[in-house]
Amino acid sequence: MRLPEADDPARLYEQLREQYGPVAPVLLHGDLPAWLVLGYRENLDVMRTPSLYSRDSRRWSAFQKGEVPADSPLMPTVGWQPLCVFTDGEEHARLRGAVVDGLAQFNRHGMRRYVTHYTHQLVQRFAASGKADLVRDYAEQLPMLVVSRLLGMAPDEGPALVEPTLDLMRGSETAAASNQTVTEVLHDLVRRKKTTPGNDLASRLIAHESTLSDTEIVEHLRLVLVAAHQNTVNLIAHTLRMLLTDSRFRGRLSGGRMTLPDALEQVMWDSPPIGVVPGRWATGNTVLGGQHIKTGDMLLLCIAAANVDPEQRPHLTVPMHGNRSHLALSAGPHECPGGDIGRAIADTGIDELMALLPDMRLTITEDELSTTSDWLARRPSALPVTFTPSRSALAGAARAEVTGAAQPLPEAAVSSHEKKPSSAPAAAKPRPWWKLFSRR
Template structure:
C-alpha cells in the first residue's frame, strides 16, 4: 500500500522528487508522457502532491476556486502533521493572512488593497526609478569592460526598484537580494531567509505608521479594507518576493535571448519584433515562476483521469502548460502579440503586479543596451548553464564584454531617484511599453541589435 496521502497509482520510491530535478523541461515532458496532463510527484520530505502539466487543466484549476481552494490549511499533510516547522516548503505554502491564501469575500477584501496600492505607480515614475538604478549599476562595472549580467544587473535591479516602491530607504534593497532569492529556492536556509525579510518589513510598517509616504506600505496601512499590521507585512512580503524573483528571471532570460538567438536578433533588428514581443516570447517559453504551489482540493474528484482526494496539494506547472502540445504543436512559431500564456496565472488569483514587472524589465533592458551598445557574450551559448530549482529556472551567468567606459561616459540621471514622498499619480497601463514612441523604439533596436 502507498504511504498516507500518496497517490494510489504510485509508491513513494517510484515517484519523481521535485527538489532533485535538474532538467525541468525534460522532466515535465517525461511526466506528461507517462501520466498525461496531471502527474504525481514528491516534495521535500517525500510529501506527495499532484503537478498539473496541461494548459486546459491549469486553466480549470485556476478558474474553479470552488473545487481548488487557495487555503493551505486544507492540506492533508498539514492536518496529519507530516510537514516539520523548519521545512523549506513553509515559506511558500504555510498559511498566512494573505490574498494568496484566501477565497471568496476575504480574498476580494485583501486583493483590493494590493491592487489599489500598486495602481498608484505610473509609467513615468517607474522609468525614473529603473533608469536611475540601471545607470548606477552600470557605473559599477563600466570601467572593467566586462560583467555578469545575472549577478551584476538582473538580480539587483528589480530589488532596488521594488524596495523603493514599498517605501524602503535606498540602503535596504541590496541587503534583501540574496534572502529573497533563497527563500523561494526551497533550500535548507529558506526559513531563516524568510525570517530576515519579514523582520525588515515589520520594521518598515512600524516606521510608516509614524511617517507615511507615497508608497505601497503607507497605502496598505491606510487602505479602507482595514488591514491589520500582520496582513500589511505579509502582503508586502508577497509583493517583494514575487516581483523580485519574477522580474530577475524575466530580465535574465530576455537578455540571453537577445545575446544568443540569431533568429530573434534578426527579427528585432529588422523591425518585425519589438522588445515587448521578445518579453512576451520569454513569458511563453521561460515563465519566471515555472511551478506555482498551489491549490488544495476541496473534495474528491477526477482531474484528467487522476483521482484527486480532498486536501491534496496541486502544483500549477506553468512551464509545462505553456508548451503543451495541444496548445502549441509547433514551438518554433513565434508568439508575437499573444498574451494567452499562463506566466501571470489566470482567474481570481491572477498576478496583480504583472505590468510592473514587465515595465521594469522592458525599461531596464532598453536602458542597458543604450548604455552598452556594443555588448556581446563572452562565452559560447552552449557554455551558459541554467540554475534551476523546484519552482524557477534562469541562466546561471551571462558573462559579457564591451568597450570599457569611464565614469563620465555613463550619463547621470537628470534628477535623483524619486523618494517615497514624490507622487506617481497615474496607474500603469496594462501591457504598456516604455514611453518612447513605437517608431523611436524600433529604430533604436535596429541600430543596437544590428551591431
Template sequence: MTTPRPEVSPGDSAAVPPPGCPAHGMSPEGVRRLYGAEAEANPRGLYEQLRQQYGAVAPVMLQGDHPAWLVLGHRENLEVMRTPSLYSRDSRRWTQFEQGRVAADSPLHPMLGWQPLCVFADGDEHARLRGAVTDSLGQFNRQGVRRYVTRYTKQLVDGFAATGQADLIRDYAEQLPMLVMTQLLGMPEENGPRLVEATLDLMKGTETALASNEVVTQTLRNLVKRKSERPGRDLASRLIGHGSNLTEEEVVEHLRLILVAANETTVNLIANTLRLLLTDRRFRASLSGGQMTLPDALEQVLWDAPPLSVIPGRWATGDTVLAGHQIKSGDMLLLGLAAGNVDPAIRPDLSDPVHGNRAHLSFSSGPHECPGQDIGRAIADTGIDTLLTLLPGLELAISPAELETQAAWLSERVYSLPVRFSTKPSSGAGHSGALAGSPKSQPLPATAPVPVPVAEPASVSTERLPWWRRLLVRR
C-alpha cells in the same frame, strides 16, 4: 502508445509510507521528485517524461517526500486556476498539514504555510485583501516606475562599465528589481543588497530558507512601524491606510508577498530575456531591425521560459476528477506553468512565434492572477532597453553551450551571463528611441500626469504592446 495512467491519490493517508516503501501506492520508479540533483538538472525533460507517462496531471514528490499533483496541461491549469470552488488557495486544507506530517523546519513552510494573505484566501476575504493590494499598486504612475528603473540601471552599469565586462546576472538582473521595489515600498536604499540575497535564497527552498524568510519579514515589520508613524507616498503607507482596514500583520505579510514575488519573477524575466537576446542572433536581429518590439521579446520569453516554472498550490475542496485522475479532498495541486506553456495541445510546433499572444500561464489566471504583472513588465522592458543603450557592442563572452542554468522546484533561469562590451560612452538615446536622460530620485506621483506622446513604428499593432505603451500611442 501512451502508458496507462494509474488512478492514485497523493492525499491518501497511506500516500507517504516509511522510507523504502512505495509512494502513491506505486513503485518508487513511478513517482518522480521535483527536488534534488536529477530534477534540477533537466526540469523540462522531467515534465515531458511525466506528460508521456501520466498525461495532463502527474503525481510527484516535494521536499521531505510530501506528495502532490503536478498539473501539466494548459487547459487543466486554467481549469484549476479558474475554479476556486473545487480548488482552494487555503493551504490549511492540505492533508499533510492536517495530519502533522510536515516538519517544523521544512523549507516548504515559507511558501506553503498558511498566512493572512490574499493568495491563501477565497471568496469575500480574498476580495477584501486583494482589493487593498490592487488599489495600492494601481495608484503608482508607471512612468515614475520607469524613471526609477532607468536611474538604477545607470547606477549599476556605472559600477562595471569601465572594465568592459560583467556578469549580467550577478551584476545586473539580480540587483535591479529589488532596488526598484525598495523604493516603491518606501524602504531606505541600503536595505536593497541584503534583501536581494535573502529573497533569492528564500525562493530556492534551501536549508537556510526559514532564516532568510525571517530577515525579510523583520525588515518589513520595521518598515510598517516607521510608516505607521510617518506615512509617505509609498506602497507600505497606502496599504496601512487602505479602507480594507488591514491589520499590522496583514500589511507586513502582503508587503512580503509583493516584495518576494515581484523580485523573483522580474529577475528571472530579465535574465531569460537577456539570454535569448545574447544567444539567438535572428531574435536579436529582428529586435534591432524593428521587425519585433522589446515587448514582443518579453512575451516570447513568458511563453518559453516563464519566471516561475511551478506555482504552489491549490488544495482540493472535495473528491474530484482531473484529466482522468482521482483527486481526493485535501490533495495539493501544483500549477505547472512552464509545462502548460509548451503543452502540445495548444503549441504543436514550438518553433512558431507567439509575438503579442498573452494566453500564456506565466502570470496565472482567474481570481488569483498576478496583480503586479504590468509593473514587472515595465521594469524588465525599461531595464533591458536602457542596458542595451549603455553597453554598445554587448556580446556573450563565452559560447552559448557553456551557459549553465540554475533550477529549483519553483523556477529555472540562466545562472550566469558573462559579457563583454565597448567601454566607449553611449549616445544617451534609448534602444527604442523612447528613453533619455538620468532622472534624479523623486517620490512617485500619486496620480499619473498626462504623458508625453512617444512615436511607435506604424507597423506595430498597439494590441501587441504593454498597456502603458498603448496609452502613449492613443494619446
C-alpha cells in the same frame, strides 16, 4: 516520481506527461505527495475554479496529519499566512483589493524614470571594467532596487534583501531563516510608515479602507517584494540570454518586426519566470486530467509545462509575440495584479542597458552557459559579457551615482493625479532599442 531540482526540468515534465498524461503524481521535500498539473486546459480549470481547488493551504492533508515540520523548506511558500493568495471568496476580495489599490498609485511613466535611474547607477559599478555578469551584477539587483523603493524602503535597504529574497524561494535548508530576515525588515518599515507616511505601498496599505492588521500589511508587503523580485529577475535574465544567443531573434528585431514587449511575451511563453506555482488544495474528491484527486490533496501548477502543451502549441517554433494567453501571470481570481510592473521594469531596464552598452557579447559560447534550477523556477546562472566602455555610459552612470541620493524618486512613480505638478523637464523619449542592432 520525486520532483527534483533538475538540470533539465523541461525534459522531466515531458516524461511525466508521456507517462501520466496532463496530471502527474510527484513527491516533494520529505516525500510528501502532490499532483503536478502539466496540461494547459487542466491548469486553467484549477485556476478558475476556486470552489474545487482552494488556495487555503490549511486544507492540505499533510498539514492536518502533522507531516510537515515547522522548519521545512516548503513552509515559506505553502505555510498558511494571512495573505490574499491563501484565501478565497470575500476575504480574498478584501485583501486583494487593498493590494490592487496600492499598486494602482504607481504610473508606468514614473516607473520608467525609476528604472532608468537605477540602471545607470548599476552600470556605473562595472562600466569602466568592460565586463560584467548580467545576472549577478544587473538582473538580480535592478528589480530589488526599484520594488523596495516602491514599498517605501530607504535606498540602502533594498540591496541587502537580494540574497535572502532569492533564497527563501529556492526551498533550501536556509529558506526559513531568509524568510525571517525579510519579514523583520518589513516589520520595521511598517512601524516607520505609521509615523512618517509617504507615497508608497506600505503607507497605502496602512491607510486603506480595508483596515488591514499589521500582520496582514507586513505579509502582503513581503508577497509583493518576493513575487515582483523573483519574477522580474528571471524575466530579465531569460530575455538577455535570448538577445545574446539567438541570431534569428536579432535578425527579426533589427528588421523592425519585433518589439521588446513582444520579446518579453515570447520569453513568458517559453521560459516563464516561475515554472511551478504552489499550490491549490482540493476541497473534495474530484477527477482532473484522468487522475482521482482526493480531499486535501496538494496540486502544483506547472506553468512551464502548460505553456508548451502540445494541444496548445503543436509547433513550438512558431513565434508567440503578441499573444498574451500564456499562464505566466496565472489566470482567474488569483491572476498576478503586478504583472505590468514587472513588464515595465524588464522592458525599460533592458532597453536602457542596451542603449548604454550596445556592443555587449558573451565571453563564453551558448553551450557553456549553465542554468540555476530549483523546484519552482530556473534561469541562467550567469551571463558573462564584455563590452567597450562608452563615454556616454560612463558619464550618464556617474551622474546617476552622484545625484541618486538627492532624487525624490518615490514621487516620480506616483500617479499624476496624486502628486504635485513638477517643473522638471520631461525625460527624452528613448529610441527604439532594436535599432541598436542595425548599427553593428
